[in-house]
Amino acid sequence: MRAQCPRCHCVVAQAKNCEGPNFCPQCHKLFRVREPKTPAWVLGVVTILIANWQILCHR
Numbered sequence: 001m002r003a004q005c006p007r008c009h010c011v012v013a014q015a016k017n018c019e020g021p022n023f024c025p026q027c028h029k030l031f032r033v034r035e036p037k038t039p040a041w042v043l044g045v046v047t048i049l050i051a052n053w054q055i056l057c058h059r
Contacts, residue, residue: 003033 002013008027021030 005029006031
């Protein structure tokens with residue numbers, strides 16, 4: 001896993017700890033890795049595509 005420490009912005013390459021915080025070897029602080037959220041526009045596009053598919057299949 002590669003993550004960036006939010007305090008010192010050091011790139012940390014270590015095994016991801018899914019149960020708690022990770023350790024930055026440069027600033028010696030604990031931090032949580034936040035998973036990037038799926039943008040709302042992507043979910044909107046998927047919804048529209050599924051709706052169009054449903055409409056076309058039931059004709």
